[in-house]
Amino acid sequence: MNLDALTQRLHAIRDHNAWRGFHSPKNLAMAASVEMAELVEIFQWLSEEQSRQLDPDQLAHAGQEIGDVVLYLLLLCSELGIDMNQAVSAKLADSERRFGHA
Template sequence: MDLPALLTRLHAIRDANAWRRYHNPKNLAMAASVEMAELVEIFQWKSDAEARALSAAEREHAGQEIADVLLYLLQLGNELELDVEQAVLAKLADNERRFLP
């Protein structure tokens, strides 16, 4: 996944719609949370088995919500001047150190 290219595309959408003033860290974190809630809603009241056997429409919807969360988080990382790829790799290495034998 080419994160800089994704950010370029996201910024083009943002700028074409004059949304820059709304894309501060607080609003982006809140937007990611709202999208995460929409993802959670897909699984609400489902058993473990049902959650693993989503219909094609539910799987597509889940993919859309996962993408929304990811895109907002990429924008948040950018606004905080974080290297998101490096942050992910560092966190993964930390988890490996902590949780692998």
């Protein structure tokens, strides 16, 4: 997954629709949160076992919501000047240091 290419495609959609004015960090963080809530809603009321065995429609819906969350986070990183690859790599290294790894 080339994050720079994805971000460029997102910017093209944003610019084509004149959405730049709405893409403040605050709004993008809130939009990502809303999409995350939509992902959580798929699992609401499911047992632990059911949550591991989604039917094809639920699985497709989960994939769509995950995509929405990631795309909003890419836009947020762009607005804030954060390199997502670097941020994720640094966080993973910190987790490995703190919690160990295999």
